[in-house]
């Protein structure tokens with residue numbers, strides 16, 4: 001075989017969009033990528049081990065609130081298909097891996113999903129393919145975990161197959177950015193790999209930013225998330241201090257944010273949620289240990305952020321006590337259980353920690369969330385509850401309403417008119433009011 005052939009043929013197919021793209025892992029990251037590549041004119045195959053997701057996509061349905069079913073149906077009409085059969089990987093010119101990278105119970109990286117996916121595609125790899133890892137992970141994963149496995153098939157990375165790391169930067173619910181307009185970092189295992197990666201992503205994403213190695217791209221993604229985790233930890237600590245001083249942290253942040261340079265506002269809440277910020281920083285912590293280094297900012301921010309639900313519960317206890325009520329026996333309504341506003345994603349949601357802490361103290365808990373009609377089956381948490389519709393009668397029936405997630409769909413004025421007590425963890429109620437306690 002001509003040495004240059006697989007690379008130049010692949011680059012040409014990416015540029016003229018005749019390359020077939022397989023997306024492995026069709027969750028919050030993978031599904032938007034499927035739609036972007038389909039919209040850009042590629043034929044796309046989605047591969048997922050979850051048969052329920054495959055079935056729904058095949059029917060042209062969506063299981064993610066911010067992905068409209070019409071977009072999935074339109075992709076189906078353009079030739080997109082979903083399957084659980086990894087043999088489909090052979091048809092693809094580019095394989096994009098978007099599977100979970102959680103922590104295990106010792107808070108160490110759990111790469112089992114990534115490695116499981118790679119091992120499932122190995123029997124179907126062929127010369128001329130591009131493998132892209134998109135899952136968030138520690139620097140070195142692509143070179144240390146993917147490359148040797150791929151080369152165990154006899155195919156050489158950089159000559160026969162091409163390997164890049166390109167982190168996903170999805171921000172579900174963000175009205176200002178979408179997959180196409182979020183610049184995409186790309187680091188190659190070799191220069192030929194990078195060329196292939198740039199050609200593929202450049203055909204679907206407005207701006208591709210090439211970096212010097214897969215490790216730089218992996219570390220850059222972690223820096224982005226660590227930056228958020230540490231700054232959220234900082235404002236959460238500031239919130240506790242401001243509260244003790246009788247100051248409203250949200251008013252303080254709004255004031256500081258009028259400085260047009262050198263200050264980035266971060267907003268405190270009842271804790272830290274989502275699949276990324278509470279988890280990803282600890283990928284670096286684990287890898288740094290290999291070098292005998294500690295990640296003190298990450299650990300400290302993690303500690304502050306993890307303690308926030310307890311602090312909020314303390315504020316709820318005090319507010320009820322002021323009204324001569326004990327938590328035990330109180331009826332408490334949690335407003336918003338998704339981890340952030342306007343989404344249906346419950347992963348690592350601090351609202352769940354609030355529900356567990358309050359029930360452990362004997363409160364009767366209900367919740368209302370327009371995007372989560374029934375409490376979902378989560379790996380470690382379970383409440384047999386359905387979302388309570390918000391009406392004057394339902395709101396006034398609770399001893400306390402805890403505003404955990406400030407979905408724009410909530411009628412905040414209605415809540416304020418009828419709630420006996422609101423504990424506001426999001427700074428929604430700006431004016432002091434007899435029935436509002438900020439937490």
Ligand SMILES: NC(=O)c1ccc[n+]([C@@H]2O[C@H](COP(=O)([O-])OP(=O)(O)OC[C@H]3O[C@@H](n4cnc5c(N)ncnc54)[C@H](O)[C@@H]3O)[C@@H](O)[C@H]2O)c1
Pocket residue numbers: 024025026027028029030047048049050053098099100101113116117120134135136137167168169170171172275276
């Ligand atoms: N959600 C976000 O906003 C976001 C943003 C940036 C980066 N990320 C990163 O992207 C990665 C994926 O996150 P997500 O939010 O899309 O997760 P997700 O849980 O929504 O989706 C992952 C999908 O992968 C599937 N899967 C698991 N093992 C598989 C296998 N062996 N083969 C094929 N499919 C498999 C699951 O069934 C699921 O559908 C993670 O590393 C995450 O850190 C997520």
